[in-house]
Amino acid sequence: MSDDVYESLISKLVSLEIPPGSRLTVDTLARNFGVSQTPVRAALIRLQTEGLIVGKHNAGFSVAPIPSEKHFSETYQIRQLLEPEAAAMAAENARADDVRQLRSLCSQMEQLVLDDTKKNYGRFAMLDDAFHSALVTLSENELMKHLLETLHAHMHLFRLRYHASVAEEAINEHKAIVDAIQNRDAEVARLAMAAHILSSRNRMMPFYHDVTKKDASVSQNGLVP
Numbered sequence: 001m002s003d004d005v006y007e008s009l010i011s012k013l014v015s016l017e018i019p020p021g022s023r024l025t026v027d028t029l030a031r032n033f034g035v036s037q038t039p040v041r042a043a044l045i046r047l048q049t050e051g052l053i054v055g056k057h058n059a060g061f062s063v064a065p066i067p068s069e070k071h072f073s074e075t076y077q078i079r080q081l082l083e084p085e086a087a088a089m090a091a092e093n094a095r096a097d098d099v100r101q102l103r104s105l106c107s108q109m110e111q112l113v114l115d116d117t118k119k120n121y122g123r124f125a126m127l128d129d130a131f132h133s134a135l136v137t138l139s140e141n142e143l144m145k146h147l148l149e150t151l152h153a154h155m156h157l158f159r160l161r162y163h164a165s166v167a168e169e170a171i172n173e174h175k176a177i178v179d180a181i182q183n184r185d186a187e188v189a190r191l192a193m194a195a196h197i198l199s200s201r202n203r204m205m206p207f208y209h210d211v212t213k214k215d216a217s218v219s220q221n222g223l224v225p
Contacts, residue, residue: 005042010125048061051156078151079153085190091186094181105131109124121158125157160204166204170203173195
């Protein structure tokens, strides 16, 4: 049940249905979802570890602000340094089952784009995160995996911009990476991932100021009904 609450909240956070800065109360959310407070608390704690929600002692939870432009820029710099190498190593390590898993994630993302409903926003972000996480896991570099996981890059990125065309472009780039991994071509995988990260940055950053402007307009004391 906490997974259901978590996915629902992810969708609302990514689509900005619950704006940055909004206060979240366990009791109100439990009533809205028709569940006890236990799964709501579990979902909120999970979201807090992922940087989407801020929890303060005796002050409850609130939605994290959109990270600064400097933060996003630095996140892309780190990803550009690490993820192409992870893709190259994945091409050397991946087995047939691993390739099938990556293609399955791409297929699931494609289906969400075809459905194109607002509730799919969060689900797409989760699958995008799972794709990149699976690929980094295949690098078999635990330190690299830990460093990239701490960025929570994908959840925050889709708070900037979600649109079917953006998602379709990302999926096609994912497929190019998987093709290179299946062919065990480390250099092509490296280049495909580097191109994907650069394209992602170019797609997302133009929308940064629009979203942060909305962020600044939300009262920090606003309670989510």
